[in-house]
Amino acid sequence: MQEFGLHHLNVEDIAQIFIEFRPYLGHCRFSNCLHLVEPGCAVDEAEKSGALNTRRLGFYRVPAQEKLRAPRIY
Numbered sequence: 264m265q266e267f268g269l270h271h272l273n274v275e276d277i278a279q280i281f282i283e284f285r286p287y288l289g290h291c292r293f294s295n296c297l298h299l300v301e302p303g304c305a306v307d308e309a310e311k312s313g314a315l316n317t318r319r320l321g322f323y324r325v326p327a328q329e330k331l332r333a334p335r336i337y
């Protein structure tokens with residue numbers, strides 16, 4: 264986590280870093296969607312349609328999942 268420099272961010276903030284996700288954020292079925300495993304996720308659907316790059320999604324999903332496993336310290 265430290266090497267990504269994302270340790271001070273929450274998952275929602277990490278999603279905002281990826282500007283190509285922004286058209287899809289807010290279009291998920293759940294307003295608190297973290298774009299990991301949720302049904303009706305607009306980011307996930309964009310990936311399946313080829314609009315978003317799976318590798319770039321990995322750069323979001325790996326630290327996001329790490330963050331969810333780590334205890335919140337704020």
Ligand SMILES: [Zn+2]
Pocket residue numbers: 291296297298299301303304305306307
């Ligand atoms: Zn989503």
